[in-house]
Amino acid sequence: MRRLIKAEFRRLLATRMWLVTLLVAALLGGGLIGMMTIVGPENFDPPMPGLQTEAGVRSVLGMLGFTAFVPAAIGTLAVTSEYRYRTVNFTFLFAPHRWQVLTAKLVTYGVAGMLYGLVLTGTAAVAFFGAVAARGVSLGMPTGTVIELLARIAVAMVAYTVLGVGMGALIRNQTAALCVVIGYLYAGEMLLMMIPGINLVYPWLPGGATASLTDFTAVADAMSQQLSTDPVHLLSPVAGAMVLMGYTALASAAAVLRPMRRDIT
């Protein structure tokens, strides 16, 4: 297993993709959050609560949750590119116990997802506190709570990377897998919400669980307003984390079990 993990890291580091991905993380974290903080949520269209309120801080930092498709896509590619480029021929020749290969990928990409999350939230923290200081706003949330919130977002990124690996193992076709993963994260869940009654389930869906983990209620609130339904009650952050971990565990199990008996032709 140690060899397999080492091989996966070699594979990951052999192309520049990891560097590009971390740059994207820095851009999304530092760039996006820096810009939104400088502008200030009170100047958004429509205006949102300012940074001097707790809701304002949460809505700005919670935007990071929308970038989860990046680590999810990276995790998906980790599996689908093996089928696409047929390296799976050699991989399963060198490691005939397929579950071990997928476990090694889950470990490797779990670590990669953590690095992504750390760069994303680290640069976001620097940009956020920098911009706040520059504007001289007094924050509506204690510094410790902000950092905790960012840490929760980093955890969500790990979960999404692992979810991606699972989806890649389930849907071996690269384009199809990417479409499903990104499409679901971007639009699928929103569309589901249109179905009456589904909004009751929303807190239990990956997006809803992430929202409760990251204290990001903007989407749920907007949704219930738009549909003029009762407000959607998200789970508690801990429960959200548990639900997200449940999905991650399901995806991992799928990743490990699904390729077991499928023919490589």
Place this chain on the structure above:
Amino acid sequence: MTGEHLRIEVSNLTKRFGAVTAVEDLSFTVEQGMITGFLGPNGAGKTTTMRMIIGHVAPTSGTATIGGRRYGDIPCPSATVGAVFDAAAFHPRHSARDHLLVYAAMGGYPASRVAELLGLLGLAGAADRKTRGFSTGMRQRLNLATALLGDPRVLLLDEPGNGLDPEGMSWLRSFLRHLADEGRTILISSHALGEVQQIVDDVVVIRQGRLVASGRLSELAGSAPPVLVRSPDAAVLARTLMENPPEGVAAPRVEPVQPGELRVHGLDAPQIAELAAAHRLRVHGLVTENASLEQLFLDLTTSDLTVEERGSAR
């Protein structure tokens, strides 16, 4: 490499893909230290069989073992068996060295082994180029290099000659001969006998997923290839050859081709020349028809009879 006995044993292997039966009740063995040609026309089931041997494809029924073990039960599989399938099984943005280093890490082989193989396969100059720009020949070499990382004693090669130019083909033949001379067991598939005829010791011929023939190539081809004889005394010569075969040789079968031309089965060119001279008959030409092996292969893979059936029908 260890001295363990590593024979490939395929027994009663069947594989169905939905309604398609790719391989049906196939049994054969590949002996250690030999090059065995695995022959059959397109779609015969060669790739499917080879993939079942290394566990890529799960058989519907039957078993395939190497040294008595299923592939998944071999302790360090890549140090025992190497296999090559597609013309390209690398990430296009990896260099040849990157690719080999990934699999060296996976098998637990040192980086020095990677450098050694790049040299052995003539890839040292291209080691740091992206595989995306590799020619077919270079891809085949990199495939072979990957399969050889663990210095395996058994090699399964699925149409390794595909797309190679004559020079590449001749390099491949001598390279495989060299590998076999080191005592390796090699199963090499091809849809054309001529491609592997010069290097294989044994052959396994399949058609529509079933075994048609297996054994020594020389035995399958029969004792001697036929000889085409041109002679103005053809009619007399035919009778003479049939009535006076050399000591201990069965009477040949002589087939008139056209006036002045005979095809003789069962005698070789020197024997025919000697007999003709002894009977003062004129011979203008003697051509040994080596293409007959290819013909045999075509017969085997296109007719509806197996070798045994053909034998009993004669």
